[in-house]
Amino acid sequence: MKLPKADRVGRVSVEEALTERRTVRSFSSKLLDVRQLSQVLWAGQGITGAWGKRTAPSAGALYPSFLYAATGRGTAAGIEPGLYRYVPEDHSLSIVSQRDIRGELARSCLSQTWMARAPVSLVICSDYGRITGKYGERGIRYAMIEAGHIAQNIFIEAAAIGLSAGIVGAFIDGEAIKAMGIPQSHTPLLIMPVGYKG
Ligand SMILES: Cc1cc2nc3c(=O)[nH]c(=O)nc-3n(C[C@H](O)[C@H](O)[C@H](O)COP(=O)(O)O)c2cc1C
Numbered sequence: 001m002k003l004p005k006a007d008r009v010g011r012v013s014v015e016e017a018l019t020e021r022r023t024v025r026s027f028s029s030k031l032l033d034v035r036q037l038s039q040v041l042w043a044g045q046g047i048t049g050a051w052g053k054r055t056a057p058s059a060g061a062l063y064p065s066f067l068y069a070a071t072g073r074g075t076a077a078g079i080e081p082g083l084y085r086y087v088p089e090d091h092s093l094s095i096v097s098q099r100d101i102r103g104e105l106a107r108s109c110l111s112q113t114w115m116a117r118a119p120v121s122l123v124i125c126s127d128y129g130r131i132t133g134k135y136g137e138r139g140i141r142y143a144m145i146e147a148g149h150i151a152q153n154i155f156i157e158a159a160a161i162g163l164s165a166g167i168v169g170a171f172i173d174g175e176a177i178k179a180m181g182i183p184q185s186h187t188p189l190l191i192m193p194v195g196y197k198g
Pocket of ligand 1: 171
């Protein structure tokens with residue numbers, strides 16, 4: 001599913017977005033606009049330059065990160081419930097499953113049930129194999145640092161377009177992978193519920 005082109009100009013300064021950024025754990029049931037979803041995904045992993053270079057830096061430009069979006073009936077008009085993988089190459093969403101996994105995902109996060117009330121949860125995963133070939137064990141460190149950059153981009157973009165985000169690192173890896181039904185090689189590193197602050 002092709003996403004609307006992400007805006008390159010906003011109405012909020014970087015400084016204002018940085019000041020606004022806060023971990024939010026309470027979301028309203030207000031629907032998102034598909035353009036908002038497009039914007040936060042692009043901020044996380046969008047392609048912005050030659051050779052596929054992205055919004056977030058990546059050691060050796062190897063891009064081991066994968067960004068998933070878990071949606072439900074109350075996410076955005078035109079977006080079916082399910083799990084999607086963001087495809088930076090053509091700024092699209094690729095369907096992984098048609099199940100709303102937000103509740104199960106929240107349970108995998110030591111039952112942080114507040115997460116399931118966000119219209120969408122973005123999951124930053126890393127395929128370490130894509131980076132350890134070049135950097136060995138150190139590649140794992142680089143992959144984790146990269147996930148942090150992606151998360152901050154999402155935080156700042158959310159703040160810039162009037163949304164809020166949470167960030168969750170406390171989950172059982174195996175349970176999160178099972179909830180998502182993704183390959184074992186896509187290690188989840190951070191989960192970010194995104195929506196309007198409630
Ligand atoms: C790596 C990482 C993991 C985190 N995991 C959780 C989590 O599992 N649950 C949660 O509610 N907050 C989590 N947080 C959010 C922190 O509690 C939050 O960033 C901190 O309290 C500072 O607040 P602020 O982000 O609003 O400035 C995490 C933050 C980071 C950076």
